[in-house]
Amino acid sequence: MHPGLTLKNLYHTKISGTGNAFPSKGKWISNNDIHALIFGDDFQQKMAEKNLDPHYYENELGFKKRFWVHTPGSPIVRDELTSADLMIEAANNAINNSNVSKNEIDFIIAVTITSPRYATSMGAYVAGKLGIQAPAMEMKSGCSSNVFSIVLAAQFIKSGARNVLIVGGETNSKIIQPGTNMLYAGGDAGAAVILSKTNDASKGIAAAYLNTEGSFSGHMGVPGLMPPNDEDLLNKNYFLTYSDTAENFLNQAWSQTPGILYDATGLTATDIDCLIPHQVLKKRTQFISDASGIGLDKTIDILADYANCGSASLLLALHKARETKQLEEDKTAMLVAAGGGVSWGGLIIKT
Amino acid sequence: MHPGLTLKNLYHTKISGTGNAFPSKGKWISNNDIHALIFGDDFQQKMAEKNLDPHYYENELGFKKRFWVHTPGSPIVRDELTSADLMIEAANNAINNSNVSKNEIDFIIAVTITSPRYATSMGAYVAGKLGIQAPAMEMKSGCSSNVFSIVLAAQFIKSGARNVLIVGGETNSKIIQPGTNMLYAGGDAGAAVILSKTNDASKGIAAAYLNTEGSFSGHMGVPGLMPPNDEDLLNKNYFLTYSDTAENFLNQAWSQTPGILYDATGLTATDIDCLIPHQVLKKRTQFISDASGIGLDKTIDILADYANCGSASLLLALHKARETKQLEEDKTAMLVAAGGGVSWGGLIIKT
Numbered sequence: 001m002h003p004g005l006t007l008k009n010l011y012h013t014k015i016s017g018t019g020n021a022f023p024s025k026g027k028w029i030s031n032n033d034i035h036a037l038i039f040g041d042d043f044q045q046k047m048a049e050k051n052l053d054p055h056y057y058e059n060e061l062g063f064k065k066r067f068w069v070h071t072p073g074s075p076i077v078r079d080e081l082t083s084a085d086l087m088i089e090a091a092n093n094a095i096n097n098s099n100v101s102k103n104e105i106d107f108i109i110a111v112t113i114t115s116p117r118y119a120t121s122m123g124a125y126v127a128g129k130l131g132i133q134a135p136a137m138e139m140k141s142g143c144s145s146n147v148f149s150i151v152l153a154a155q156f157i158k159s160g161a162r163n164v165l166i167v168g169g170e171t172n173s174k175i176i177q178p179g180t181n182m183l184y185a186g187g188d189a190g191a192a193v194i195l196s197k198t199n200d201a202s203k204g205i206a207a208a209y210l211n212t213e214g215s216f217s218g219h220m221g222v223p224g225l226m227p228p229n230d231e232d233l234l235n236k237n238y239f240l241t242y243s244d245t246a247e248n249f250l251n252q253a254w255s256q257t258p259g260i261l262y263d264a265t266g267l268t269a270t271d272i273d274c275l276i277p278h279q280v281l282k283k284r285t286q287f288i289s290d291a292s293g294i295g296l297d298k299t300i301d302i303l304a305d306y307a308n309c310g311s312a313s314l315l316l317a318l319h320k321a322r323e324t325k326q327l328e329e330d331k332t333a334m335l336v337a338a339g340g341g342v343s344w345g346g347l348i349i350k351t
Numbered sequence: 352m353h354p355g356l357t358l359k360n361l362y363h364t365k366i367s368g369t370g371n372a373f374p375s376k377g378k379w380i381s382n383n384d385i386h387a388l389i390f391g392d393d394f395q396q397k398m399a400e401k402n403l404d405p406h407y408y409e410n411e412l413g414f415k416k417r418f419w420v421h422t423p424g425s426p427i428v429r430d431e432l433t434s435a436d437l438m439i440e441a442a443n444n445a446i447n448n449s450n451v452s453k454n455e456i457d458f459i460i461a462v463t464i465t466s467p468r469y470a471t472s473m474g475a476y477v478a479g480k481l482g483i484q485a486p487a488m489e490m491k492s493g494c495s496s497n498v499f500s501i502v503l504a505a506q507f508i509k510s511g512a513r514n515v516l517i518v519g520g521e522t523n524s525k526i527i528q529p530g531t532n533m534l535y536a537g538g539d540a541g542a543a544v545i546l547s548k549t550n551d552a553s554k555g556i557a558a559a560y561l562n563t564e565g566s567f568s569g570h571m572g573v574p575g576l577m578p579p580n581d582e583d584l585l586n587k588n589y590f591l592t593y594s595d596t597a598e599n600f601l602n603q604a605w606s607q608t609p610g611i612l613y614d615a616t617g618l619t620a621t622d623i624d625c626l627i628p629h630q631v632l633k634k635r636t637q638f639i640s641d642a643s644g645i646g647l648d649k650t651i652d653i654l655a656d657y658a659n660c661g662s663a664s665l666l667l668a669l670h671k672a673r674e675t676k677q678l679e680e681d682k683t684a685m686l687v688a689a690g691g692g693v694s695w696g697g698l699i700i701k702t
Contacts, residue, residue, distance in 0.1 A: 002484035005457045007510045076580040106356045108563070113470040118589065119526065120572040121464075121491045124692030128565025133353035135561035136694065137492040137499050140472045148488050155506035159358045174578050175470065210486035212459070214479025221471040227525050227589040228579035229427040238469065238578040341475030343487065 004211030004345070006264050010154035011204035014196050015351055016163065017098025018319035021089035021190030025081050026069040031057045034183045057184045058304070062282030066187035066307035069171050073178030082116035086190030087169035088129045094165070094192035105194070106161035108136035109152055111145040111168040111311045113340070114175060118227060126167060141212070143278050143339020146314035147347055150335070151208045153195045167192040168312035175222055177239040185281070187307035191315035207264035208347035209257055219243035220340040246342055251287065253344035257336050258292035261348050267332070269293030272348070274327045276300045278337035279313040288336055300326060327351060355562030355696070357615050361505035362555035365547050366702055367514065368449025369670035372440035372541030376432050377420040382408045385534045408535045409655070413633030417538030417658035420522050424529030433467035437541030438520035439480045445516070445543035456545070457512035459487035460503055462496040462519040462662045464691070465526060469578060477518060492563070494629050494690025497665035498698055501686070502559045504546045518543040519663035526573055528590040536632070538658035542666035558615035559698035560608055570594035571691040597693055602638065604695035608687050609643035612699050618683070620644030623699070625678045627651045629688035630664040639687055651677060678702060
């Protein structure tokens with residue numbers, strides 16, 4: 001593994017608010033709903049014939065339900081919710097969850113791999129819809145985007161910003177290949193966090209670690225050309241492809257991160273009150289709990305409710321951690337993520 | 352105008368190398384070539400009948416030629432150059448132009464509004480193709496992306512990165528509406544810069560200013576839905592739309608920036624050795640020269656050769672400034688950009 005970039009002492013930063021978004025216009029999809037999508041209404045009989053266990057997806061993978069704004073494989077239409085809609089609702093919820101007003105937000109980072117528009121910066125788009133007048137940009141590094149974006153936000157706060165809004169939105173339902181097992185794994189969501197300047201030098205990012213191995217960039221992407229063309233649309237090339245090749249590498253990426261963060265901070269597993277991983281699969285959550293030495297009882301797992309919501313997942317899990325009081329003030333949390341690209345990393349934040 | 356974000360004192364940063372890319376697989380297009388595309392081979396007669404001056408585009412708008420990898424309006428095909436190809440060549444040229452080796456690069460920022468893939472981070476993609484093992488991300492804020500990305504890079508250097516590669520690539524030829532005047536204005540290019548940590552505290556960003564007014568986000572975008580659908584493809588909705596509405600606002604944005612940078616640094620126009628604006632139109636370059644008080648003789652103008660290359664333009668102009676020695680060591684440059692979104696800003700860098 002190559003060294004990557006380790007950053008330290010991005011203090012004077014605190015979490016002011018978090019929020020999520022699952023608007024009522026979308027729908028909650030059970031595993032049975034997906035069985036029916038793949039096998040038809042007589043899925044129980046069909047799955048039995050194929051020796052498939054309908055409970056595998058919950059018991060082994062960890063998914064009970066997920067939120068979708070779209071039925072995978074159906075045409076993309078204009079009156080459906082978009083990733084931007086989910087961002088806007090999540091951002092408003094995070095603002096309401098904080099004591100920060102819109103005119104105190106000095107920077108906006110929008111994060112998505114499922115933008116509803118080509119060319120347009122979702123930063124500017126979301127800022128406009130929120131009525132927030134602050135510089136805004138869009139960024140992506142796949143499922144690790146929230147680790148990267150929190151580092152960006154902490155750096156802007158160090159440079160003088162009072163409050164930075166990070167907002168993620170994904171509509172994976174629009175890029176999931178119909179008829180595949182990926183239907184179980186992919187969810188839609190909006191999620192947001194507001195990071196704020198604080199005089200308290202004990203709050204902030206003790207250390208962060210970022211890395212990328214771009215040779216896996218062809219894996220788990222959407223192969224169709226952009227801008228789009230007839231041939232790729234006809235050949236259904238605008239769905240996410242899955243690859244096993246990156247799997248072993250991803251395990252290395254996940255397992256490498258906690259040790260680097262411990263080394264950088266002098267902290268150990270017993271110092272961490274809450275482990276917040278990007279949400280992929282039950283076994284991956286177990287793996288990072290083992291690799292970090294932080295028990296599953298301290299690990300946030302929202303897979304059952306939301307499945308994998310791409311670059312919104314980590315912020316969703318952060319929101320859950322605050323809601324359930326698994327992450328309160330004056331605690332120490334480790335965030336870890338890895339995904340498509342492969343980009344990965346983590347950070348230790350003192351709240 | 353709202354206040355935006357002003358950052359100061361991002362010193363200990365220098366420019367180590369710049370590069371551009373116009374691979375021989377693409378083609379250089381004259382104004383006459385475009386006249387012929389719009390009006391046919393007898394364009395002289397046709398334009399005379401319509402009272403159109405064939406020299407208007409050079410004399411008034413400032414464009415003589417531009418580089419295209421694609422004929423606007425023709426289908427997007429797999430063997431054409433992409434924005435990523437242009438990024439990779441420009442990055443290699445910038446590395447060769449510097450004394451920085453690939454394994455000394457600690458962070459990569461890829462910038463584009465014309466990505467060749469949906470969902471994939473061009474940061475990871477380009478890192479993989481370059482064989483650089485460093486954390487990588489993609490970002491965009493439209494034509495101001497290079498101002499935003501240089502600020503991000505300077506912050507990473509302040510946090511500990513040795514060298515940061517920023518690489519922009521655009522293939523505007525793939526989103527220009529055929530048959531329109533936008534054919535004259537849009538060019539393709541790759542451009543890159545390497546920013547490096549230096550012990551010299553006099554080198555770096557004296558001040559930067561960033562802002563966004565997102566209510567214009569619908570203007571000058573690509574209206575087709577993403578992921579793509581048959582209807583929008585049939586209706587040719589994956590071309591860039593143009594709007595006059597943002598025009599007055601853009602003038603305010605451009606003209607506001609120099610004063611804010613002067614106030615933040617205590618510098619005046621006479622302290623600036625080189626003005627490097629994003630490249631839009633001859634009159635816009637004149638406008639920012641007037642607004643900043645920096646003479647046209649100190650202003651980089653590459654419109655004649657390259658036209659508007661979107662979020663690669665400012666890096667192209669920076670490369671040109673170094674090539675022509677209009678920007679040498681121990682000088683002071685002002686960079687200014689504004690565009691679609693609307694996002695805008697600028698910075699004063701001491702080299």
